[in-house]
Amino acid sequence: MxxxxxxxxxxxxxxxxxxxxxxxxxxxxxxxxxxxxxxxxxxxxxxxxxxxxxxxxxxxxxxxxxxxxxxxxTVQVSEMFRDPSYFRAIRETVVPHLKTYPSLKIWIAGCSGGEELYSFVILFREEGLEERTIFYATDINQDALRTAEAGVYGLDRLQLFTENHRKSGGKSSLSDYYSTGYDRATFDRSLRERVVFSDHSLVTDAVFGEMHLVSCRNVMIYFDRPLQDRAIGLFKDSLSRKGFLGLGAKESLRFSDHAGAFNEFVREEKIYQRIGK
Structure with a gap:
């Protein structure tokens, strides 16, 4: 060229x-x-x-x-319980804090086809938190949101999903949450009862609620530095005092202007805690 x-x-x-x-x-x-x-x-x-x-x-x-x-x-590559050690850390270190709240709001930013969303709903169900939680699943891609809301995935992906769930500390069988037919797995409608699906852009849109946990993984690696800072500022303003932020394995707050607003909670899994407001 x-x-x-x-x-x-x-x-x-x-x-x-x-x-x-x-x-x-x-x-x-x-x-x-x-x-x-x-x-x-x-x-x-x-x-x-x-x-x-x-x-x-x-x-x-x-x-x-x-x-x-x-x-x-827009990136539409994901899997359920991707990076199982991240979900194990959520289960073992973050969930005990979340259990102290009477109600919870969780934001899955850049939810893609819904794999991470269902991972969180299943984890929260296993930990007894689902009934007190509202899950917000957002993406800028309407097709991705429709896929997430349908909760239908190819059977060829289920072996990996199941193994990830086990490694994440799953307390049940993943097969308890879906039915199969025509080479597809359809996740149970009950998993979506407490989910709000919404079009939201980290580039242009504003804060829309106070969250106890924001998980946005493998999205900001595609942003330049100013846009990364905007997104992290948005998460900071969205989190309640002592709320949690989870990022992807290759993402960090290290060079962000907003780094001072967070403590490293689980360093190796890129889980941070909001210091206070």
Whole structure:
């Protein structure tokens, strides 16, 4: 790829991101550029466009193209009880604190297809906390939210889900929570009874409630530094005094302007506690 082509492509990408913001109010302008460039190249190739500019023209004039493009720009790769040691740490160190509250609000930010959401609901059910908890599951991708709300996953994924659940300290069999048919596993509707699904952007939207736990993992690695700081500030303002924040394995508060508002609660699992307000 020539240097001139690279420069032109960079211009095209910035114009496309600006167009998405102006036309549809989706703001990817402060996402890490290397990641955005890689995903837009994939979108251009897979969707059959010769240039990013051609893709932009189609997206601007055809609203049905937007969800397809968002599928490339938003990360939809997850699994239930992903990084089981994280959920074990939640179960063993955070849950005892949460049990002291009469009611709880939990925010799963960037919930993708719902795998992490159901992990938390199942964990809270096993620990006797589900009935006093409201779970907020948010994402900017409407298709992802619909997938999360349906709670249907391929049977080929269940072996990994089950093993993760066991390693996380699960107190029951994961099969207690779903039924199977037509090569799919459908998680029980009761797991969604206390869940609020909502479109929410960490880039543009504001705080919407006071939470006792926010889990946002493997989302901020795709943001640039200013946007990471905005998201962490949003979590800080969303948390109650002594509330908890869980991040992904490759994420940290170390270089954030808001780091002073948190204590490291479980360092190796990137679980932090809000100091106070």
């Amino acid at each position: 020539t240097e001139t082509f690279e420069k032109i492509e960079d211009i095209e990408i910035r114009l496309l991101l600006e167009a998405l913001y102006v036309r549809y109010h989706y703001d990817f302008r402060n996402y890490a550029m290397a990641s955005v460039k890689r995903r837009l190249r994939q979108a251009r190739e897979h969707l059959g466009f010769p240039t990013i500019s051609a893709l932009q023209e189609r997206v601007l004039h055809d609203e049905t193209m937007l969800p397809r493009l968002l599928g490339y720009l």
